[in-house]
Amino acid sequence: MKKISFASDNYAGIHPDILRAISDANRHHAPAYGSDEYTASAIETFREHFGADVEVHFVFNGTGANVTALAAMNASYQAVICSDKAHIQVDECGAPEKFTGSKLLLVPTSNGKITVDGIRRQWRRLGDQHYVQSHIISISQTTELGTVYTPDEIRDIADFAHSHQMYLHMDGARLSNAAVFLGLDLKSITRDAGVDVLSFGGTKNGMMIGEAVVLFNRAINGNFMYIRKQSMQLASKMRFISAQFQALLTNQLWQKNAAHANDMALLLAEKLSEFSDIKVTQSVQGNAIFAIMPEVLITELQKKYHFYVWDEDRYEVRLMTSFDTEAADIEAFVRDIRELRTA
Ligand SMILES: Cc1ncc(COP(=O)(O)O)c(C=O)c1O
Structure with a gap:
């Protein structure tokens, strides 16, 4: 997969x-x-x-x-x-x-x-x-x-x-x-x-x-x-x-790509805010989100999604979006978090 x-x-x-x-x-x-x-x-x-x-x-x-x-x-x-x-x-x-x-x-x-x-x-x-x-x-x-x-x-x-x-x-x-x-x-x-x-x-x-x-x-x-x-x-x-x-640098492609990545980061941050045990730790101003989440959630999510643990001592992860991140990727990620929390 x-x-x-x-x-x-x-x-x-x-x-x-x-x-x-x-x-x-x-x-x-x-x-x-x-x-x-x-x-x-x-x-x-x-x-x-x-x-x-x-x-x-x-x-x-x-x-x-x-x-x-x-x-x-x-x-x-x-x-x-x-x-x-x-x-x-x-x-x-x-x-x-x-x-x-x-x-x-x-x-x-x-x-x-x-x-x-x-x-x-x-x-x-x-x-x-x-x-x-x-x-x-x-x-x-x-x-x-x-x-x-x-x-x-x-x-x-x-x-x-x-x-x-x-x-x-x-x-x-x-x-x-x-x-x-x-x-x-x-x-x-x-x-x-x-x-x-x-x-x-x-x-x-x-x-x-x-x-x-x-x-x-x-x-x-x-x-x-x-x-x-x-x-x-x-x-x-x-x-x-x-x-x-x-x-x-032609036809504002630099801007379109970055705008999409930033928008996707904001969307992901907004979706994560529904979970009381996930805490976004930095202001989301570009295409990166830093968040502390339960260790077990990280372990399970990493079976399906690539992302890095930024600070292992406090279970802080970095989630990055890019010019080709799709809203459906974010939906799937959030759906999985919901399911894992009720499992
Ligand atoms: C802030 C910053 N500067 C520079 C780089 C470029 O590094 P590389 O040599 O991997 O292209 C990166 C890559 O992650 C970065 O995050």
């Missing part, structure tokens, strides 16, 4: 328009390593969204986008301030530390978001040769806990970063979901809010493979192509990543 998945938007397949774009790009030979027409036009499309002067570089995955972005800004004695829940801290197997040599300075958070107050506590001992020197602040939008920074919250962090000679990096693996939640375009919550470098997600929003590093601050651009190659993130047949981005 096919298991319905609420495990991750990474479990989803490829959106048909994107698959078609890959197939359309598969007609002939084309120059390699990004010197092709698909890459040129995808970069133009990024510029329509983010501004005519941005630099855009495609990479294979989100870890690669984050690592190359951080490497472009930091020397190994410089540190990155981020949340203790950040993907770069928790889920990248130490790749940022290995490839950049930089220490991560962690700001504790219960909802995934960090604030200037928390950052200020990690930003210390500047000019002390015995201590790492803070040089980047990294935030995730949406956060790893499915919450969303407002433009003002980002601006506060950016202002603090810039007034203390630091850069602001945004891990936007799910930036589209955040933009949809806020009802804003992609530029207003990145460049216009003071972000210097963005990791922009494609895979979680309907692409097969590929993420982009978008550089807003031209002081950083010079070395990026060398860093990408050295980090093994330069695709020879880049046109197949570029064609996907072209499709994603």
